[in-house]
Amino acid sequence: MEFLASIGRVVLGFLAHVGRLTAFTATAVSHTVRPPFFYRLTLKAMIEIGYYSLPVVGLTAIFSGMVLALQSYTGFARFSAEGAVATVVVLSMTRELGPVLAGLMVAGRIGASMAAEIGTMRVTEQIDALVTLSTNPFKYLVAPRLIAGTLMLPFLVGVADIIGVFGGYIVGVYKLGFNPSSYISRTWEYLEPLDVISGLTKAAVFGFLISLMGCYNGYYSKGGAQGVGKATTNSVVSAAILILIFNYIITALYFGK
Amino acid sequence: MSHMSTPVEPKIKLADVHKAFGPKVVLDGIDLAVQPGESVVIIGGSGTGKSVTLKCILGLLRPEQGSVTVDGQDVVAMGGRAREAMLRKFGMLFQGGALFDSMTVWENVAFGLIQGRGMKRAEAREIAIDKLAQVGLAASAGDLMPVELSGGMQKRVALARAIASSPEIIFFDEPTTGLDPIMADVINDLIVQCVKNVGATALSITHDMASARKIADRIAMLYKGRLIWIGSPKDIDHSGNEFVDQFIHGRAEGPIKMELRA
Secondary structure (H helix, E strand, O other), rough: OOOHHHHHHHHHHHHHHHHHHHHHHHHHHHHHHHHOOHHHHHHHHHHHHHHOOHHHHHHHHHHHHHHHHHHHHHHHHHHOOHHHHHHHHHHHHHHHHHHHHHHHHHHHHHHHHHHHHHHHHHHHOHHHHHHHHHOOOHHHHHHHHHHHHHHHHHHHHHHHHHHHHHHHHHHEEEEOOOHHHEEEHHHHHHOHHHHHHHHHHHHHHHHHHHHHHHHHHHHHHOOOOHHHHHHHHHHHHHHHHHHHHHHHHHHHHHOOO | OOOOOOOOOOOEEEEEEEEEOOOEEEEEEEEEEEEEOOOOEEEEEOOOOOOHHHHHHHHOOOOEEEEEEEEEEEEEOOOHHHHHHOOOOEEEOOOOOOOOOOOOOHHHHHHHHHHOOOOOHHHHHHHHHHHHHOOOOOHHHHHHHHOOHHHHHHHHHHHHHHHHOOOOOOEOOOOOOOOOOHHHHHHHHHHHHHHHOOOOOOEEOOHHHHHHHHHHHEEEEOOOOOOEEEEOOOHHHOOEEEEEEHHOOOOOOOHHHHHHOO
């Protein structure tokens, strides 16, 4: 019986968690569309997410593009399909690696800092202080971050796509000896708008999820420094897992026929 | 801070308030009425539910049973906008100060004016500087960040923020905890003075008896989720209540047993 009780506890705990997250998400989203809006805070969050993540996302993208060119060249040489390198690089970057890698990197950078900041505000009663100063914490803390995440991730992924393709071009032309103009024309040849659009859709969803996990875990953190540390870890891990799950779901919706 | 004896509607009224966290009962039927302009101090040991009482009144926590009214309005059932309007009557000094560390001192003090009431920044800044002066801080302190201040100064800034919007009701959560005795007395004086200046109703929680005697019109003692004694500070030394006696004299021996095991 003890065994059954413990299963029940885990299930109930999980359901309570899901319920709380759903309620949190609904409240947060409703505050993104209802005035008053905090433009300055939204702009600040957008700069933090979009601008300051450029170096880490750019580095990730350029090396991913480079290694992709190298790997596909040596792999495809086994069946004499080396010519497909440019196409493989651009399709992989725009459809998969751009959004997923940028999402994971930003989850580590932004999700963690959001959870730590909001979590510290929670444990030092700054969130309660907001409420007593007639300011809704959802509006003031959560909504600007959700908006910024959802808008800025597509921007970052657009940049990552271009840099990734450029990385592939460098390896393709300078190491593997492709003709520059034919590499570029090969890049464009099989690329369709939907490849890029699907990637940017993913990016918007991932950006929303990263901000949501950062805010949610921070908002409900408790128990001092240790609690904030746990919230930070949880926000990164849960955002990473959700990114991988939603990556599959969105891919299936776009291309799963 | 005169105690009003005429029968007016209490500013804050708690009736049979119960609050539990899981199996742990924190408030077990609290009845308390605070009259307009009165200063009530709730004393009690750590973990007896003092903070929970304040949070129930502010709507940060929801009691399972009983009613909480502010100016005759039930705050438990109150929804979003009505609650925001109700909270505009309040100022609160948090235990750790709870200053926003991403903002300067004056922005902290002016926060309720700018965000809560939509005041212009320049105008709010002037009021903030004025409030800082009231708690004995120079205008130049307004441009510092909270982390650059000592604990006592942070408490003063937090006090300035609590009174910035001239609230009708001010809550003080352990205002002197963590301060040296002299700074504690300075803060006590400021509290008495500020409450008098704005003519506010005050509800404080503390375990510092010197502070309670100084700022209270009435003292209420909370023990095991109930108010076991309410009276004026001059009567507390001969309350005839052995729990109160043990607490105000700070004796380990007595009817109150510290639960050393959680």
